[in-house]
Amino acid sequence: MGAYQQAAAQIVEAIGGKENIVAATHCVTRLRFALKEEGKVNKEALERIDVVKGSFSANGQFQVVIGQGLVDKVYDDLIELTGIGRATKQEMKDAAEAKLNPLQRAIKTLADIFIPILPAIVTAGLLMGINNVLTGPGIFYEGKSFVEVHKEWADLANMINLIANTAFVFLPGLIGWSAVTKFGGSPLLGIVLGLMLVHPDLLNAWGWGAAKEKGEIPVWNLFGFEVQKVGYQGQVLPVLVASYVLAKLELFLRKRIPDAFQLLLVAPLALLITGFLAFIAIGPVTFAIGNAITHLFVTIFDTVPALGGLLYGALYAPLVVTGMHHTFLPVDLQLIANTGGTFLWPILVMSNIAQGSAALAMMFVAKEEKLRGLSFTSAVSAYLGITEPAMFGVNLRFRFPFIAAMTGAAIAGMFITLNKVIAPSIGVGGLPGFLSIVPQKWTPFFIGMAIAIVVPFALTFVFGKVRKTARS
Incomplete structure (x- = not known):
């Protein structure tokens, strides 16, 4: 037993004993448990334990806040004490998801997709904030921005803006990678799908409104059927739905195509079919849904x-x-x-x-x-x-x-x-x-x-x- 065996024993007792634990793992700061019955947890006793800084239940997991650096030591003693074995994060997710209802599973799916890409989005936001400070008028000088007064800083601000905007310009690529991974497909195909939806040959999504007013939206003519050549920069729903289709189609093909031909057929067929569906049906429909959601929130916050x-x-x-x-x-x-x-x-x-x-x-x-x-x-x-x-x-x-x-x-x-x-x-x-x-x-x-x-x-x-x- 290690130095934290007493704390580990107290935690196990407070959460209902080792027979109440289905699986256990830990992250940087918290012990994560999949429990048979969370009603058996004695939260008052748990929070009286010296090493415990708090506890809560989320997404089918009961989590005990320990703290960075200390949590892995407590976890080691807990595993040795209970003999339950070390669970992988995937095993924990599977055990936790079994207890969720359909709405909770849908919410957890969104969380699993967006949390991995959140650091890139937050970093981009911070860098855009620095650019805002440099280019915003009236912050340092009356009526003028910092770069207007100090022109030698203009190119630096422009470079910062380019670095910051990358995550947003190629957002479908990030979502494609994360979503296809979540749905069980190949991450690389997810990246290709996301980047395909923002290809430079497509009309930029931010210029779609102006192009529509002028009647200048470019189209493909597929045997007499016109398909708009529109990109989906910054859009969320098109790549989410397309990623689900791609992952499921890839899994379907892998089960039915012999191993010798998988390299030649699975990825090309999956991308080709998903690409056609994305531009013909998925993109236009989800783009309209996304606009409707935006309009709903804007209307509410404009009206009241x-x-x-x-x-x-x-x-x-x-x-x-x-x-x-x-x-x-x-x-x-x-x-x-x-x-x-x-x-x-x-x-x-x-x-x-x-x-x-x-x-x-x-x-x-x-x-x-x-x-x-x-x-x-x-x-x-x-x-x-x-x-x-x-x-x-x-x-x-x-x-x-x-x-x-x-x-x-x-x-x-x-x-x-x-x-x-x-x-x-x-x-x-x-x-x-x-x-x-x-x-x-x-x-x-x-x-x-x-x-x-x-x-x-x-x-x-x-x-x-x-x-x-x-x-x-």
Whole structure:
């Protein structure tokens, strides 16, 4: 047994014993369990364990927050103690997915597709933010941008913009790789499919509206049937559906074509058939659906902006708890592609900051040294865009900080929506998030951030003190 055998034993006992564990693995900071019955978990006993910083259930997995560097040591002792064997991530996913309903599986599928490409999107957003600082008028000089005054910086800003835009210009390539991998196909074919949908010979999707008005959309003439030669830059739905078709078609062909001919036939046939379907049916239909979704959100937030911002700000944190927040990343990307910016992502930033502020207030309210330390570290994490430690380790545990955070996020979301704050890219969903906001809207965004910091902190602090006084 190792140095953390006692902690491992306490964790096993708190989650219902080793007979309640189907499979166990770990990530950078958390132990992940597939349990037979989550109702057997004693959360109070679990969170009294010194090494445990919080726990929560998501996507069919019960997760125990331990911390970077420490989690692998606890996991090693836990495996040795229980003798259950080390589970691969795929085995954990299979065990967890067996407990999900169809809606939860659909949400998890979206999460599994978009989470792997999120670092590229966030990095692109940060770099675009740097470009915004250099090229935005009025930030450093009245009525002029930094590069207009210091022309020697112009080419550097242009190069940064090119590097930043790459992830968005070739977004279907990233999604194709991740989606085809998720659906069981060859990742390389997914990349080719995604890049095929943004080929330079196709009409750029961002120029489709103007070309339609002029009646200048290029077409292929396939035996008398006209197919529009349109690319799908920045689009999400076309490549998602096409990736599913490609992966399933590839698997179908591999089962039926002899091994000796697979190299010559499987990939060419799968790509050719999927390509035809993508340009003839999948692309036009899903492009229309994507435009309809965009129009729906734009209409709601244009017609009743205060209500839209208020509700999304209040409900984003509960969406994170259920895992349904992953469904809005494709919507953000669709809004950016169709309108040049998303008004939803800035509200996400308000929600994350609000959760951090509520957790920070708990540091001044709590008496336990462990809880005070957890509150501070989780608040810092939330301010940098990672809210799970704050939400599951502190705020949900005591409920009133979570409600206070929802209240602050709702007010901040309403304020920035009324002031038409938009983000042309997705960046870090915390205090550095201003870099992804158009510079002209920095002032209302900073005011919104102040609301998201002050309101949850004040509500949590006051209610916490009143609650302690009433109990004493």
